Structure formats: C-alpha cells, structure tokens
Amino acid sequence: xxxxxxxGLAGLAGFLLILEVIPRLGLVSSRYLPPATEIVGALGRExxxxxxxxxxxxxxxxxxxxxxIAAVAGIALGLLIGAVPLLRELTASTIxxxxxxxxxxxxPLVVVLLGTGLExxxxxxxxxxxxxxxxxxxxxVRDVDPVADETARAYGLDRSARIxxxxxxxxxxxxxTGLRLAAAVALILCVTGELVIGAPGLxxxxxxxxxxxxxxxxxALIVVTGLLGVAINVxxxxxxxxxxxxxxxxxxxxxx
Amino acid sequence: xxxxxxxxxxxxxxxxxxxxxxxxxxTVPDGDLTCxxxxxxxxxxxxxxxxxxxLTPSGGTVTLDGTPVTGPPPGMAVVFQEYGxxxxxxxxxxxxxxxxxxxxxxxxxxxxxxxxESLAAVGLAxxxxxxxxxxxGGMQQRVAIARAIAYEPRVLLMDEPFAAVDAQxxxxxxxxxxxxxxxxGVTVLFVTHDIDxxxxxxxxxxxxxxxxxxxxxxxxxxxxxxRDQLHTRAxxxxxxxxxxxxxxxxxxxxxxxxxx
Numbered sequence: 312x313x314x315x316x317x318x319g320l321a322g323l324a325g326f327l328l329i330l331e332v333i334p335r336l337g338l339v340s341s342r343y344l345p346p347a348t349e350i351v352g353a354l355g356r357e358x359x360x361x362x363x364x365x366x367x368x369x370x371x372x373x374x375x376x377x378x379x380i381a382a383v384a385g386i387a388l389g390l391l392i393g394a395v396p397l398l399r400e401l402t403a404s405t406i407x408x409x410x411x412x413x414x415x416x417x418x419p420l421v422v423v424l425l426g427t428g429l430e431x432x433x434x435x436x437x438x439x440x441x442x443x444x445x446x447x448x449x450x451x452v453r454d455v456d457p458v459a460d461e462t463a464r465a466y467g468l469d470r471s472a473r474i475x476x477x478x479x480x481x482x483x484x485x486x487x488t489g490l491r492l493a494a495a496v497a498l499i500l501c502v503t504g505e506l507v508i509g510a511p512g513l514x515x516x517x518x519x520x521x522x523x524x525x526x527x528x529x530x531a532l533i534v535v536t537g538l539l540g541v542a543i544n545v546x547x548x549x550x551x552x553x554x555x556x557x558x559x560x561x562x563x564x565x566x567x
Numbered sequence: 568x569x570x571x572x573x574x575x576x577x578x579x580x581x582x583x584x585x586x587x588x589x590x591x592x593x594t595v596p597d598g599d600l601t602c603x604x605x606x607x608x609x610x611x612x613x614x615x616x617x618x619x620x621x622l623t624p625s626g627g628t629v630t631l632d633g634t635p636v637t638g639p640p641p642g643m644a645v646v647f648q649e650y651g652x653x654x655x656x657x658x659x660x661x662x663x664x665x666x667x668x669x670x671x672x673x674x675x676x677x678x679x680x681x682x683x684e685s686l687a688a689v690g691l692a693x694x695x696x697x698x699x700x701x702x703x704g705g706m707q708q709r710v711a712i713a714r715a716i717a718y719e720p721r722v723l724l725m726d727e728p729f730a731a732v733d734a735q736x737x738x739x740x741x742x743x744x745x746x747x748x749x750x751x752g753v754t755v756l757f758v759t760h761d762i763d764x765x766x767x768x769x770x771x772x773x774x775x776x777x778x779x780x781x782x783x784x785x786x787x788x789x790x791x792x793x794r795d796q797l798h799t800r801a802x803x804x805x806x807x808x809x810x811x812x813x814x815x816x817x818x819x820x821x822x823x824x825x826x827x
Contacts, residue, residue, distance in 0.1 A: 458652035461621050464638075465645040466667035466718065476666060480657040557657045557698055 345527040353527035354534060363516065367535070370501050370512035373429060374543075377436025378497045382490060385441050389448025390482070394474070399449075410446065414439035414500050418507055432504035432512070439500045440493035444486070451485030452478060484558050491547040498543055502536055569595040569618070569722055569754060573627035576613050587613045589779035591627070595722075600748050600755045602765035605775030606816055611758045614780070615726045618756070619645050631722065641671075644720035648727040650708040654699040660686070661695040664714045671718075685717035686710075688750075689743060705736035709743070716747060722754045729764070738796045741768055745794060762816065766790075766809045767799060774812060776819045783815055 327347045334341040341349075357363045392398045414435045421431040455478055463473045505514025513536055520529040555561045576588040587610040595601045605611055616622035618629050620639040629636040631643065644667075647653040654663050661682050668678045686692055689709040699707050708728060715723055725744070729737045745768060748755050759765050765772045766788060774783040790804060799805055 456652045458647055458649045459655060461616075462645070462647060462653045464621060465619050465643070466714075467639055467641060467670050468667070469670075472670055476655070480655065483657075557700075559656075559700075562698070562700065 342526060345530060349527045350530045350534065353525070354531035357528060357531050357535070366511065366513050366516045369429075369510075370498075370505065370514070370539075373432045373436060373501045373504070373510070373512060374494075374497050377433050377501070378440055378490075378494055380433070381437045381440035381493055381497070382444055384437075385444030385489065385493075386448055386486060389445050390452065390474070390478070393449050393452025393482075394478070406442075406445070406449075410442045415503060415507075418504070422508055427508045427510055429510060431508050432501060432510040435504045436497045436500045440497045443493040443496055444489040447485040447489030447492075448482055451482030454485065455481045484555055484560065487547075487551040487554060491544070491551060494543050494547050495540065498536070498540055568597055568632060569756065570630040571618065571627070572630070574614070574617060574624050574629065575626035576610070576617060576622070577625045586779040588617075588624075589781050591780060591782060593773055593782060593785065595754055595756055597721075597754055598752050600745075600757065600768065600770045602769035602772045603756065603758045603775060604760065604762055604765035604772055604812060604816070605780065606777050606820055607760050608778060609775050610778045610780040611760070611775065612726055614775075615645075615724055615756075615758050619643060619724055621645075642721040644715035644718040644723050646708075646711050646715050646723070646725045646728045648730050650704065650711045650728075650731070651699075653711055654707060654714075656698065656700050658698075659695070660691070660697050660699060660702075660710050663699060663710060664717050667714065667718050681717040681719070682713075685713040688716060688747065689713045703736075705732045705740065708732060708740060712740075712743070712747070716751065716753070720753060722756065725755065725757045727759055728757075730760070737764075742796065744768065749792075762809050762812045763800070766805060766812060767794065767796075772808075772812060774815045774819075783819055786812065 330344070330347040330350075333339050334344050334346045345353075392402055417435060417438060418431075421434045425431045425434065459477055459481070460473065463477050468476060501512065502514040502517075504510055505512035506518055507514075509515055509518070513532055517529055517532045517536075520526075520532060552561050571591055571593050574588055574591040576586075578585045578587060591614065593601075603611060603614070613622065617624045618636065620629075620636045620643075623637075631640050634640070655666070658666065664682045664685060665678050668681055673681070682695070683692075686695065689712050691706060691709050691713065694702065694706065694710070699710060702710065708731075712728070729740050732740065741764060744755070744757070747753070757765070757768055759768075769788050771788055772786045774786060775781070776783050786808070788808060790799060790802070790808070
C-alpha cells in the first residue's frame with residue numbers, strides 16, 4: 312500500500328518535471344505551455360484572490376444544487392416507474408430517446424429561455440445528471456431477488472414495508488453507482504455551462520484568463536477543476552463504501 | 568388444522584398451459600409433522616407456495632383453522648431452500664430475525680426476547696451481530712429457521728430446506744427440526760425429494776406422483792418418537808419404510824412413462 316503510494320507520487324513528480332523541462336528547453340513555446348513552477352506560482356496567486364473563491368463557490372453551488380435536484384427526481388421517479396410495470400412499458404422508449412441527447416445541445420435553448428444565470432447552468436447539470444441516476448435506479452429495481460421478495464411476503468410485509476426493506480436496499484448499489492457517475496458529469500456540465508454561457512464560476516474565470524493572455528493562470532484554474540473532479544470521485548467512493556458495507560463489492564472476507 | 572381440498576394449479580403463458588397439480592386433498596392435524604415426498608419436478612414447490620398464500624391456485628381451497636388462505640396467513644412461517652437469497656444480506660443476523668416481528672408490531676422488549684430465544688434454540692446465540700454471508704451455509708439455514716420460529720407460527724412450511732447443505736450438516740439440521748417440533752408443538756409441513764429424510768423426520772409421509780400431481784399414498788411412519796441418526800436409520804422398520812416409499816415413487820415415474 313505504502314509502496315504503491317510512493318510510486319504514484321514519483322510518477323506525478325516525473326510528470327511535473329517533464330512539464331517544467333519541455334518549455335524551458337524551448338521544445339514548446341512557454342506562451343502555450345508555461346513551466347510547471349509558473350503554473351504553481353499562478354495557482355498560489357489565484358488562491359490569494361477573493362474573486363477566485365467566489366468563482367469556486369459559484370461552481371460548487373451549481374454542482375451541489377443540480378446534483379441534489381437530479382438525485383431526488385431520479386430516485387423518486389425511478390422507484391415509481393420501477394414499481395409499476397405499466398409505467399415502465401409506457402416510459403421505456405421515451406427514456407431511451409431523451410437520454411442520449413447531450414446536455415450541451417440544450418445550451419442555445421436554455422439561454423433563450425432562462426438567460427445566462429444560475430438557472431441555465433442548473434438545467435444543464437440536472438439534465439445530464441438525472442438520466443445517470445434514473446437509469447441506474449431502474450436497473451436496481453429490476454434486480455430484486457424473487458426469493459427475497461417471497462420471503463418478505465410470507466412474513467406479512469406489506470407493499471410499503473417491502474419497498475423499504477427489500478426494494479430500496481437491493482437498488483442501493485445501483486443508486487450509488489448512478490450518484491457517482493452523476494457527480495462527475497454534473498461537474499463537467501457546470502464548467503461547460505460557465506465557459507459557454509458565461510454563468511459565474513470557475514469556467515468563466517478560465518475564459519477570462521484565456522482572453523486576457525494570462526496563460527499560467529488559465530492552466531492553474533484547469534488544475535483546480537481537475538482537483539475538484541478527483542475530490543468528488545474520492546468522496547463518492549467513500550460514501551459508497553460506507554453505505555454498502557454489506558454488498559459483495561465492498562465486504563471483506565471477515566470470519567466470525 | 569391445515570386443510571387442502573381439491574387443489575389444482577395450471578400455469579398458463581405463451582399460449583400453452585402446463586398442469587402442475589391436478590388434484591390434491593389432504594389434512595395436516597395440529598401438531599403433526601408431515602413430510603411431502605415426490606420425484607423431482609412434481610410440483611412440490613408449487614404446492615407449498617399455494618399453501619403459503621404466495622401463489623393463487625387454479626382451483627380448490629386451502630384453509631388454515633377454518634379460514635381460507637388468500638394471501639400469506641399470519642400464523643404461517645416459511646423456510647426456503649435458498650437460504651442465501653432468503654436472508655437479507657444488508658441486515659445483520661439479529662435484524663433478519665427481528666424484521667417479521669417488527670412487522671407484527673410486537674413491543675421492543677418482546678422482540679428482543681424472541682430473537683434471543685430463537686437464535687439460542689438453533690445454536691447461534693453468539694451470531695447476533697454477524698452478517699448472514701459471514702456464516703457457513705448450514706449456519707445461514709439455522710438463521711432462517713430461527714427467523715421462522717421467532718415468528719411463533721402455528722404452521723411451519725419448509726421447502727427442501729436442507730437440499731443445499733452437506734450431508735453432515737444436514738443430519739444435524741434434521742435433528743434440530745425434530746427437536747424444535749417436539750418442544751414447540753408447532754405443525755410442520757416438510758417438503759423434500761429425499762426419501763430417507765422424509766421417513767426419518769415425519770410422523771407421516773405423503774407420497775406424491777409425478778406432475779400433474781396427485782397423492783399416491785398417505786403413509787403413517789410407525790417409528791418410535793425418539794429418533795437418532797445412528798440407530799433409527801439402522802432399524803429394519805426404517806429400511807422397510809424407505810424401500811416402500813422408494814418403490815412407490817419409482818412406480819409413479821413409470822406410470823407417467825406409460826401415459827406418454
């Protein structure tokens with residue numbers, strides 16, 4: 312474990328070293344790729360600015376809010392559609408049609424409808440994240456073991472008790488996968504929305520750095536979005552591991 | 568008293584009908600231990616699910632103490648063959664046993680008592696906090712049995728409960744069931760394809776035909792009430808009974824052949 316971590320860090324250090332050396336040797340003009348030390352310096356300057364923190368907060372606000380709306384809607388609708396066979400038949404083709412539409416394709420529409428503020432960004436985030444969650448919940452609901460369900464019925468569990476004690480725990484691993492995928496997609500759509508629409512956030516700050524020729528700052532901001540992505544993924548995995556201690560993907564081979 | 572009268576079950580689907588059970592009539596008196604034995608694929612599980620109220624029969628009735636069974640009746644517990652799927656992996660052992668009691672709205676104190684007693688009765692007093700998947704197959708089936716007896720049923724239905732455990736565990740579990748039955752006075756209906764098991768366990772054995780199922784014989788088992796794996800299975804009477812049941816089932820298979 313410790314050895315793996317050391318190797319990973321060594322790899323990262325090597326990557327930074329190459330980033331430092333290439334522009335210094337003049338292999339690539341430092342106007343397009345500043346040396347790593349300059350990027351780190353720019354990152355330090357960014358961290359000292361209030362405007363940076365406001366932008367970070369705006370991005371995270373959009374991410375949290377969008378993900379929350381998508382999660383509540385996706386889980387509620389997924390359980391409802393999954394529990395009623397007729398609804399499943401009715402919605403299947405519509406879902407298959409709407410789901411592959413890239414959220415980005417909706418940008419012109421939301422700008423016309425809602426302008427360039429938080430609402431537009433939210434619509435994009437919710438649209439992208441919602442399908443990830445809904446589809447997973449639908450898979451999860453179908454995964455209920457008939458023996459588990461018959462056991463519950465035989466012991467007098469009514470429909471609502473079976474949803475709580477059988478359907479929901481069965482669907483939970485799928486819900487967690489959906490949430491993890493949705494969290495990543497939501498961040499992408501946040502930054503995209505900001506870049507393209509100009510809704511306040513890190514994306515807009517990247518665009519401003521680019522147009523004003525602050526190349527090192529632009530790279531520093533890109534690094535920040537990357538670190539956000541890593542943090543979100545690590546966090547989602549931790550939540551998943553906690554919630555699914557019992558699941559075979561997580562459980563350890565502990566003897567009693 | 569459990570009463571099955573003219574029970575019929577035909578599965579329809581994809582434009583064809585499969586007659587699983589043709590006509591079954593039998594009674595299980597209170598406190599009896601009846602084994603249902605028949606060739607594999609003879610509709611034993613279908614019958615059990617009809618009795619448990621999990622499946623609607625195509626004809627005939629099932630009544631428990633005079634009340635027709637239309638859904639899972641309150642006084643009935645079921646132990647399934649697939650213990651690994653019947654226990655909930657997301658709940659610890661104690662929670663698995665307790666869940667049906669919570670549904671019965673028993674007070675917390677009483678629930679705790681029942682969970683303790685029933686897990687102790689199956690020899691798993693120290694497994695409360697384990698997850699089912701941390702236990703061996705035999706122990707998991709013990710948990711399922713504990714869940715059933717904690718429910719305090721009047722009738723205990725068992726659907727080939729020991730088909731998936733090894734022979735030694737199986738012998739232990741058979742004795743466990745005999746012991747619990749004698750101690751608790753519960754009515755047991757035990758479905759199996761294992762002839763020796765049926766004769767060893769039952770006070771009476773109902774021999775079923777191949778599908779479409781009818782009852783071939785209602786055979787009282789006149790072995791002494793105190794049974795043990797070594798001596799009971801070695802008695803001449805045991806051998807006679809198991810040979811008789813075996814012949815009946817072989818005959819049943821051959822009759823079906825003649826039909827076709």
